[in-house]
Amino acid sequence: MYDGYFSEPQTKRISVFGLGYVGLPVAGVLASRGFEVIGVDVAPHIVETINCGKVHIVEPDLEMVVQAAVSAGKLRASLNPEPADAFIIAVPTPFTEGKQPDISYIRAAVSTIAPLLKKGNLIILESTSPAGTTDQICAWIGELRPDLTMPDVERDDADIHIAHCPERVLPGSVLRELVDNDRIIGGISVRCAEFAAELYRSFVRAEMHLTNARTAEMAKLVENSYRDVNIAFANELSVICDLLDINVWELISLANKHPRVNILSPGPGVGGHCIAVDPWFIIAAAPKVAKIIRAAREVNDSKPDIVFAKIAAAAQRLRGPIIACLGLSYKNDIDDLRESPALHIVEHLAREKIGKLLIVEPNLKSLPDSLRDYPDAVLSDLRHAIGAADIIVVLVDHRQFKRVDHELLKPKIIIDTRGIWR
Ligand code: SAJ
Numbered sequence: 001m002y003d004g005y006f007s008e009p010q011t012k013r014i015s016v017f018g019l020g021y022v023g024l025p026v027a028g029v030l031a032s033r034g035f036e037v038i039g040v041d042v043a044p045h046i047v048e049t050i051n052c053g054k055v056h057i058v059e060p061d062l063e064m065v066v067q068a069a070v071s072a073g074k075l076r077a078s079l080n081p082e083p084a085d086a087f088i089i090a091v092p093t094p095f096t097e098g099k100q101p102d103i104s105y106i107r108a109a110v111s112t113i114a115p116l117l118k119k120g121n122l123i124i125l126e127s128t129s130p131a132g133t134t135d136q137i138c139a140w141i142g143e144l145r146p147d148l149t150m151p152d153v154e155r156d157d158a159d160i161h162i163a164h165c166p167e168r169v170l171p172g173s174v175l176r177e178l179v180d181n182d183r184i185i186g187g188i189s190v191r192c193a194e195f196a197a198e199l200y201r202s203f204v205r206a207e208m209h210l211t212n213a214r215t216a217e218m219a220k221l222v223e224n225s226y227r228d229v230n231i232a233f234a235n236e237l238s239v240i241c242d243l244l245d246i247n248v249w250e251l252i253s254l255a256n257k258h259p260r261v262n263i264l265s266p267g268p269g270v271g272g273h274c275i276a277v278d279p280w281f282i283i284a285a286a287p288k289v290a291k292i293i294r295a296a297r298e299v300n301d302s303k304p305d306i307v308f309a310k311i312a313a314a315a316q317r318l319r320g321p322i323i324a325c326l327g328l329s330y331k332n333d334i335d336d337l338r339e340s341p342a343l344h345i346v347e348h349l350a351r352e353k354i355g356k357l358l359i360v361e362p363n364l365k366s367l368p369d370s371l372r373d374y375p376d377a378v379l380s381d382l383r384h385a386i387g388a389a390d391i392i393v394v395l396v397d398h399r400q401f402k403r404v405d406h407e408l409l410k411p412k413i414i415i416d417t418r419g420i421w422r
Helices: 023-032 044-051 062-071 104-116 133-144 174-180 190-200 213-244 248-255 278-285 291-316 341-351 382-388
Strands: 013-017 036-040 075-078 086-089 122-125 161-164 183-187 208-212 322-326 356-360 377-379 391-394 413-416
Touching: 013 023, 013 104, 023 036, 023 062, 023 075, 023 174, 044 062, 044 075, 062 075, 062 174, 086 104, 104 133, 122 133, 122 190, 133 161, 133 213, 161 190, 161 213, 183 190, 183 213, 190 208, 208 213, 213 248, 213 278, 213 291, 278 291, 291 341, 291 391, 291 413, 322 341, 322 382, 341 356, 341 377, 356 382
Parallel strands: 013 036, 013 086, 036 075, 086 122, 122 161, 183 208, 322 356, 322 391, 356 377, 391 413
Antiparallel strands: 161 183
């Protein structure tokens, strides 16, 4: 079956749709392996930035990879799609107001790709997607290009090959995980999966696990839901421990001494574009039976308001309190603010005018728009904020915060949602 189609990268052209946290690293790594890569994005500033060899996101080593690929002439970004041998779709899959999956960005990418397709092309969906999306892509392309045959479970000789290869990389470690993580590859047919696996073998050092597209889609959703449920357990424990006056960090570290217990860390809530979103795709598909998954989402979503209430209660006891808010991003050592519980909490404090807010976020140069209109919310450096504050709230465990001299914290009220100063 396998005929080495992608084994000579220098002759092959790959188009990556969506140059965000997943698409850009994938494009850079493929270019570094010798493929001619065209990155397509709808945002002109992203296209311009990449064509200058720069990147628009904070991710270790990414700029170095992109810069090398652009100067070698192997990677270029464009607003306009071009024909290619393979198309990788890495566009967002958010949810709607009603927490239903929104696959409209995938549909838009597919509509743009369809007129460019030729016999033998491979389409890979990397975006995290509800079960059935890859089948849906086949149906859309089948409608848009009736001149081409589409694959199905039984049809291995189709003109177009289509597979789902869900991204699994951890923001902050993307380049390492792109190469070192096992991949699940779900083909519409076996041959589709084999073609996709061949392409990924050009840069993945780990194993490829071939399956059908629906199982691959669900596997990705399950991985993130598993983590959400486990974080919810830790978050629920932190609230119980507050009620019972027990140090949750000590409790968890002791319980984790048991050989079969491994409780995760509580925090201010669960953020990011994945774990806070993907479980809803399972809930939407099986609303009556996905009970634990829904409860976990609700526990994690309730945590920012619990932290807000704790800060507001502490502030109420002071006159004109100054509050240092350490961190805005959704997790440590990145600049990503999507679904960030830290940002949610700080916005809430600003809206309710709970004191003067000295916000410290070493990964941002300015405050996000949502905080700009509050005169009592200012971006501050760590040293000043710690010195001036009455209350210090740790919202994100950035490495800079872990190094703070504990002597400076002694006279302050500390609300450490991440347990870095325990
Ligand atoms: N968090 C906790 N306690 C923990 C671990 C995490 O409160 O013990 C919080 C984080 O602070 C953050 C959120 O959970 O707000 C999610 O962070 P994360 O590091 O668990 O995950 P993400 O969203 O950065 O990346 C996840 C990863 N999935 C899994 O680990 C199963 C990654 O591998 C996926 O590729 C990514 O989602 C994705 O794109 O789907």
